[in-house]
Structure formats: structure tokens, C-alpha cells
Amino acid sequence: xxxxxxxxxxxxxxxxxxxxxxxxxxxxxxxxxxxxxxxxxxxxxxxxxxxxxxxxxxxxxxxxxxxxxxxxxxxxxxxxxxxxxxxxxxxxxxxxxxxxxxxxxxxxxxxxxxxxxxxxxxxxxxxxxxxxxxxxxxxxxxxxxxxxxxxxxxxxxxxxxxxxxxxxxxxxxxxxxxxxxxxxxxxxxxxxxxxxxxxxxxxxxxxxxxxxxxxxxxxxxxxxxxxxxxxxxxxxxxxxxxxxxxxxxxxxxxxxxxxxxxxxxxxxxxxxxxxxxxxxxxxxxxxxxxxxxxxxxxxxxxxxxxxxxxxxxxxxxxxxxxxxxxxxxxxxxxxxxxxxxxxxxxxxxxxxxxxxxxxxxxxxxxxxxxxxxxxxxxxxxxxxxxxxxxxxxxxxxxxxxxxxxxxxxxxxxxxxxxxxxxxxxxxxxxxxxxxxxxxxxxxxxxxxxxxxxxxxxxxxxxxxxxxxxxxxxxxxxxx
Amino acid sequence: xxxxxxxxxxxxxxxxxxxxxxxxxxxxxxxxxxxxxxxxxxxxxxxxxxxxxxxxxxxxxxxxxxxxxxxxxxxxxxxxxxxxxxxxxxxxxxxxxxxxxxxxxxxxxxxxxxxxxxxxxxxxxxxxxxxxxxxxxxxxxxxxxxxxxxxxxxxxxxxxxxxxxxxxxxxxxxxxxxxxxxxxxxxxxxxxxxxxxxxxxxxxxxxxxxxxxxxxxxxxxxxxxxxxxxxxxxxxxxxxxxxxxxxxxxxxxxxxxxxxxxxxxxxxxxxxxxxxxxxxxxxxxxxxxxxxxxxxxxxxxxxxxxxxxxxxxxxxxxx
Numbered sequence: 001x002x003x004x005x006x007x008x009x010x011x012x013x014x015x016x017x018x019x020x021x022x023x024x025x026x027x028x029x030x031x032x033x034x035x036x037x038x039x040x041x042x043x044x045x046x047x048x049x050x051x052x053x054x055x056x057x058x059x060x061x062x063x064x065x066x067x068x069x070x071x072x073x074x075x076x077x078x079x080x081x082x083x084x085x086x087x088x089x090x091x092x093x094x095x096x097x098x099x100x101x102x103x104x105x106x107x108x109x110x111x112x113x114x115x116x117x118x119x120x121x122x123x124x125x126x127x128x129x130x131x132x133x134x135x136x137x138x139x140x141x142x143x144x145x146x147x148x149x150x151x152x153x154x155x156x157x158x159x160x161x162x163x164x165x166x167x168x169x170x171x172x173x174x175x176x177x178x179x180x181x182x183x184x185x186x187x188x189x190x191x192x193x194x195x196x197x198x199x200x201x202x203x204x205x206x207x208x209x210x211x212x213x214x215x216x217x218x219x220x221x222x223x224x225x226x227x228x229x230x231x232x233x234x235x236x237x238x239x240x241x242x243x244x245x246x247x248x249x250x251x252x253x254x255x256x257x258x259x260x261x262x263x264x265x266x267x268x269x270x271x272x273x274x275x276x277x278x279x280x281x282x283x284x285x286x287x288x289x290x291x292x293x294x295x296x297x298x299x300x301x302x303x304x305x306x307x308x309x310x311x312x313x314x315x316x317x318x319x320x321x322x323x324x325x326x327x328x329x330x331x332x333x334x335x336x337x338x339x340x341x342x343x344x345x346x347x348x349x350x351x352x353x354x355x356x357x358x359x360x361x362x363x364x365x366x367x368x369x370x371x372x373x374x375x376x377x378x379x380x381x382x383x384x385x386x387x388x389x390x391x392x393x394x395x396x397x398x399x400x401x402x403x404x405x406x407x408x409x410x411x412x413x414x415x416x417x418x419x420x421x422x423x424x425x426x427x428x429x430x431x432x433x434x435x436x437x438x439x440x441x442x443x444x445x446x447x448x449x450x451x452x453x454x455x456x457x458x459x460x461x462x463x464x465x466x467x468x469x470x471x472x473x474x475x476x477x478x479x
Numbered sequence: 480x481x482x483x484x485x486x487x488x489x490x491x492x493x494x495x496x497x498x499x500x501x502x503x504x505x506x507x508x509x510x511x512x513x514x515x516x517x518x519x520x521x522x523x524x525x526x527x528x529x530x531x532x533x534x535x536x537x538x539x540x541x542x543x544x545x546x547x548x549x550x551x552x553x554x555x556x557x558x559x560x561x562x563x564x565x566x567x568x569x570x571x572x573x574x575x576x577x578x579x580x581x582x583x584x585x586x587x588x589x590x591x592x593x594x595x596x597x598x599x600x601x602x603x604x605x606x607x608x609x610x611x612x613x614x615x616x617x618x619x620x621x622x623x624x625x626x627x628x629x630x631x632x633x634x635x636x637x638x639x640x641x642x643x644x645x646x647x648x649x650x651x652x653x654x655x656x657x658x659x660x661x662x663x664x665x666x667x668x669x670x671x672x673x674x675x676x677x678x679x680x681x682x683x684x685x686x687x688x689x690x691x692x693x694x695x696x697x698x699x700x701x702x703x704x705x706x707x708x709x710x711x712x713x714x715x716x717x718x719x720x721x722x723x724x725x726x727x728x729x730x731x732x733x734x735x736x737x738x739x740x741x742x743x744x745x746x747x748x749x750x751x752x753x754x755x756x757x758x759x760x761x762x763x764x765x766x767x768x769x770x771x772x773x774x775x776x777x778x779x780x781x782x783x784x785x786x787x788x789x790x791x792x793x794x795x796x797x798x
């Protein structure tokens with residue numbers, strides 16, 4: 001039986017997480033590679049297929065936007081894990097804690113004293129023109145002054161082997177259920193390696209999440225609910241998974257009712273007061289009285305009940321302003337301003353199209369840059385310069401000229417790669433990013449694991465699930 | 480518990496019960512057809528009539544044939560009650576109330592969903608080995624009944640599920656009896672002939688009642704069979720036993736065991752008492768069809784009353 005052979009594995013031009021530039025295995029992957037090399041290609045393929053089946057039976061599916069309602073797909077899980085050693089992880093952990101602490105202070109500030117604006121650290125026009133800035137929250141302070149309870153920042157590793165923060169997701173970061181379920185599946189795929197390698201557990205995420213949610217209210221035996229847009233939402237699997245794992249009620253907007261500024265769920269035995277809502281519905285849709293009047297996902301009066309302090313919303317409304325890609329460019333200065341520290345995890349160099357000098361540079365170099373719409377996510381509204389046609393570039397030039405506030409640009413980063421099983425059952429490097437999850441309760445906890453998203457198409461750097469991306473389990477080692 | 484969630488559990492169980500019943504109807508009828516004179520219409524029309532979807536069938540098909548009926552009842556996406564649609568809806572309901580059920584139940588309902596999808600893709604209705612498919616559907620549903628009872632707490636949700644299952648089951652038993660009873664009494668076969676016996680046995684098998692019936696009565700007679708399927712208090716698929724089961728859950732959900740505290744309890748209690756104090760010869764002399772038709776109408780009324788008493792928002796805001 002032939003064994004798996006890595007002699008033709010290509011690492012040129014990119015940072016590979018398993019092999020160094022001389023094709024020597026990196027220490028964190030040594031044991032894993034030994035295990036792979038004892039395996040036949042057929043065995044590998046069998047393991048991969050049983051993973052696909054496990055995902056189906058667990059119902060780990062998502063719906064794709066723009067698709068027919070009810071069309072479910074699986075987020076492909078590649079069984080070769082991303083492995084991170086403890087030293088690298090500690091660095092990430094410290095960097096994320098620093099960043100989240102500063103961003104939380106920033107949000108509290110812009111809705112209250114606005115010192116950061118008065119001191120001209122960030123132009124106030126950028127904040128006030130952000131569609132995610134909620135004027136209604138001015139003067140408001142959430143319980144314990146925490147706004148971003150749950151964060152899932154997107155990180156990438158460049159050709160220099162350095163981590164960069166690509167995006168902060170402070171609204172409703174998704175994917176944590178895949179981190180947890182991927183782990184359960186991989187524990188069945190490579191049971192012996194978990195013990196041998198010393199992989200840190202991610203198991204307690206939902207317990208910490210529940211504790212975090214409960215810590216935000218004084219109610220005894222609080223009623224905690226997860227608010228979902230419903231079963232056709234692309235992340236519905238996750239909403240139901242988290243509710244079930246936390247023992248919380250899974251509700252839709254129509255299951256809630258507000259009376260005298262108090263939120264209730266409508267039960268078979270009458271109304272029951274709700275204390276904490278982990279909402280997976282965007283700000284715009286949570287309350288048709290306060291925001292989008294056409295929203296059928298929300299509950300009339302919910303936002304007002306929140307402002308009165310009668311219910312806790314997690315994450316707090318208004319945090320989306322940090323997700324604005326124009327605000328992102330100022331985060332190094334924001335961290336320095338609030339914490340008087342240098343940023344541990346750097347940003348990717350960002351050109352702000354609203355600033356004349358930057359815009360000029362972007363328009364001239366668009367073929368080398370990645371252009372992003374400031375209020376979009378999920379890989380939508382984006383131009384990858386080097387992989388685009390002249391026509392597409394011209395379209396974006398027009399868009400930028402028409403509404404410069406709406407665009408930023410970044411140099412193209414050569415995302416690092418991890419060996420991945422191809423459709424032809426060979427192993428090739430594929431580009432990945434990293435989404436670790438943080439919970440902000442009494443302190444900021446970074447769960448030792450992450451969702452590693454992988455661009456399955458050869459050469460592609462777009463890792464989003466809606467655009468042909470898959471996932472990998474992420475192993476953080478004890479040493 | 481949320482009214483919407485309770486409603487979803489109730490219907491998830493009804494859909495599963497319906498799918499299992501359909502699988503059994505088809506399987507038994509298929510088995511029967513192998514030993515009967517080759518008149519496809521005569522053999523296959525009644526089971527469409529049982530399901531109450533004969534009008535829909537006629538609008539979609541020009542003639543009655545074995546494969547067309549099987550396709551219609553098992554796979555047709557245009558038939559809202561086909562096994563395919565029932566399992567899809569049951570699974571979608573399970574997905575909507577995932578926190579109320581267990582991992583075992585969830586994984587099994589996914590497996591059943593893929594089984595039925597594969598059946599459609601592989602064009603099972605044209606195969607000779609289609610009995611294996613229907614056996615798998617039946618087993619898959621029965622596995623779910625077992626998991627429902629063995630892994631889920633006897634909480635509100637569980638009782639709503641059992642209520643839905645019992646009402647659906649009572650309805651299906653009454654429909655099978657209603658349709659077949661007359662066909663058999665009017666059939667040209669001599670009473671007690673082997674064809675006659677095969678037919679009556681198949682009626683019992685359609686509701687999994689053959690073994691338990693034989694144990695209790697031994698001999699096959701039309702009156703005993705009707706008595707067993709309508710009035711028996713011990714056989715779990717008889718109409719009365721289903722009503723007794725439904726009432727147990729409804730009492731727990733309503734919180735009162737004397738009289739009634741809502742319209743669902745009132746209607747269910749009245750129907751149960753009616754059956755408790757009726758003898759089979761009274762039913763036969765008064766007209767079997769009229770009697771069963773009345774039961775089906777009352778079951779529909781109970782289901783509507785359950786909805787109004789527990790699941791609607793209007794009711795909750797008023798309390």
C-alpha cells in the first residue's frame with residue numbers, strides 16, 4: 001500500500017503553516033506529519049468522507065444568501081488541522097485582549113464623552129457618517145460598561161509569518177458552532193493525536209458564554225434567550241446550536257412582546273419576562289419602531305426597553321461602528337490613545353479613499369490593491385485588484401469617485417497556506433485565515449481554538465463560506 | 480414554553496406519524512396486490528381515498544396505476560402529505576426547535592430525511608425492491624418514536640408531541656377502517672374465502688394490528704375487527720386508546736383533571752366518553768361510514784381547539 005508522499009508539496013511564494021521554506025516540517029506539525037505519512041491516500045480519503053457524513057448527520061448546514069429558501073449546504077471541513085503552538089497563541093491572545101479592551105473603551109467614549117473626537121484622534125465625520133452609528137445611544141451606558149461581549153476578529157498571516165488583524169466583527173460574529181463541532185468530529189478522526197500533541201480544549205465555550213450573559217443582569221435565575229431571524233438565515237444552525245448548548249430559549253422576533261417597556265416571551269402559560277437577549281439579528285432589524293420600519297424580524301418596543309435598562313442586548317447595539325472599514329484604519333491610534341500602549345497585533349496597511357492623498361494612490365494602483373466597501377462583509381462588495389479585469393477595475397474607480405467615504409483599499413496580502421485535501425484526493429497548500437473568539441465578561445477570555453477558514457479553490461484568497469470557502473479545525477497546543 | 484415552539488413540536492410528531500402510516504399503507508397494499516387479480520385501479524385507488532387526497536390525485540394524474548399511486552403518496556412534491564413532504568416538514572420543524580430535542584433524535588431525523596431524499600433520487604417507486612425502502616421509512620420513524628420516549632424529558636413539549644401523535648394516529652386508523660370496511664363488505668368474494676381473509680388481514684396489517692388482534696379474538700370477523708380498531712382500550716392504535724393517550728397529555732398541559740379548562744379538553748373528553756359508552760353493534764347499525772366520518776370531523780375540531788387554546792398569540796396576551 002503506497003503511503004502519502006509530500007516530496008512534491010509546493011511551498012514557494014507563500015508562508016506555509018506546516019513546512020518552512022526548505023520544505024522541512026515545522027515543529028508544531030512534526031507529530032501530525034508522522035501520522036499522515038503512515039497513512040495511505042485511500043485511508044485519508046476514507047477519513048475525509050466519513051467527516052462529510054458526520055456533518056450531514058449533525059445537520060451542520062448553512063443557507064446561502066440569494067439562494068432559494070431552504071437550500072442548505074455543508075461548510076466543508078478539511079480534516080488536516082491548523083496547528084498553533086503555545087508561544088504563537090499567547091502572542092495572539094495578548095494582542096486580541098488589548099484590542100478588544102481598547103475598542104470597548106472607544107465605543108463607550110463615542111456614545112458618551114466623545115473625547116477621542118475632541119482630541120481629533122479620529123475625524124468626527126467618519127464616525128457620524130457611519131451607518132452603524134446610532135445617535136439614539138448618545139449618553140447611554142450598558143451594564144458593566146461592556147458593549148462588545150462577543151467578538152470574532154479575522155486574522156491573517158502574511159508572507160512574513162506575522163499575524164495581522166484584517167477585520168473586527170463586533171456585531172454578530174458567526175462561526176463559533178463550527179469551531180465546536182469541527183473539534184468533535186476531528187476528535188473522532190484523530191483520537192490518538194489529541195492526547196499525544198496536547199491540544200487545548202474549546203469545550204467550555206458555551207458554558208462561559210452562558211455565564212457571561214447571566215453576569216449582565218441582577219435578576220435571579222435570569223431568562224436568557226437567543227434571538228434568531230429564523231430557519232432561513234444562513235447562520236441558523238449556529239443559533240439553534242448555541243441555544244441548545246446553553247439551555248436557552250431560541251426565539252424569533254414574533255415570539256417576544258413588549259409591554260410597559262418590559263420584554264416578555266409568549267409561552268403556552270402566558271407571558272414570561274426576558275432578562276438577557278443574545279441577539280443574532282442586526283441592529284437595523286431588531287425593532288421596527290426604532291429602526292427599519294419594514295423589519296419583520298424584530299419586536300416593536302425592544303430598543304426602548306433596552307434604553308430603559310429593562311433588558312440586556314448582547315452584543316450591545318451600536319457596536320457596528322467599529323466594523324466600519326474606515327474606522328478600522330484608525331485602530332492603531334485608538335489603542336495608543338486609550339491604553340498608552342503600542343498595538344501588539346498590527347493592522348493591514350489601509351488607504352482611506354475619503355482622504356485625498358490616499359484616494360489618489362488607490363485610483364492609480366487599483367490593479368495591485370484589494371478594495372473593500374466600508375459597510376459590507378462576507379466577501380461581498382470587494383475587488384481583488386491583481387485578479388480582476390480592467391472592466392471590473394474601472395467599475396470600482398467609478399464607485400470610489402462617486403462615494404469615496406464608502407471605500408478603503410489594502411495591499412494584497414499573501415495569506416498563509418495549510419496543506420489541504422483536494423477533490424482529486426491530493427494534498428496541496430490552500431490559503432487560510434483565522435477567526436478566534438473572545439468573550440468579554442468579568443475579563444476578556446480568548447477561547448484557545450478558532451475557526452480556520454480555507455479558500456478551497458486553487459489560488460483563491462476568498463475564504464468566505466458564501467464564496468466557496470471551507471473550514472479547518474484549529475489546534476492550540478499546550479506547549 | 481413558547482406557543483410557536485409547542486405548535487412546532489405538535490406538528491413534527493403529526494408529520495412523522497403520517498409518514499409512518501403512509502409507508503405502512505403502501506407496503507401492505509403492495510404485498511396484497513401480489514396475490515390479487517390484476518386490477519390496478521381497484522387495488523390502488525382505495526389507499527389514495529384513505530389519505531383524503533383523491534381529488535388532488537385526480538388533478539395530477541389521468542389514470543390509476545401502481546407506480547403512479549406510490550409516487551404520489553411517497554414522493555410527489557405536489558402532494559403536501561406525501562412521505563417526502565412529511566419527512567421534510569418534520570425535519571424542518573425539528574430544526575426550528577432543535578433545543579427541545581436531543582442529539583440522538585436530531586441525528587436520526589436527519590438520517591431519515593436523507594433516506595427519503597435518496598429514495599426520490601433513486602426512483603424507488605419504479606423498483607421491484609421498493610418494499611425495502613418502505614420498511615426503512617417505517618423503521619426510521621419507529622426509531623424516532625422510541626428516541627422521543629427514551630431520551631426526552633416528560634416536559635410540556637413532550638406532551639404536546641404525544642398529543643399530536645395520538646390525534647394523527649386516531650385519524651389514520653379511522654380512515655383506513657372507513658375506506659376498507661365498506662369495500663370488503665361489498666366485495667364479491669365469498670365471506671370466509673381465502674381472498675376475503677387476505678383482505679381483512681391486510682386491513683389489520685395496515686395499522687399494525689394483525690398480531691394483537693389475533694391474540695385477542697382469534698377469528699377474523701368484520702364486527703370484531705371494527706370493535707378492535709375503534710373501541711379497544713389496550714391496543715395503542717385503536718381510536719379510543721389514542722384518545723385516552725391524548726387526554727392524559729392534555730390533562731397535564733391544562734393542569735386540571737376534572738371537567739375541562741379549555742375548549743380542546745372539552746371536545747376531547749366528550750369524544751372519548753362517546754366512544755367509551757358505545758357498543759360496536761350500535762355503530763354498525765347506525766352506519767359505520769357516518770360514525771367514522773363524524774369522528775374525523777371531531778378530531779379536526781380538537782386539533783383546531785388545541786391551536787387556539789395553546790399556540791396563538793391572541794390567547795396569551797389575553798391571559
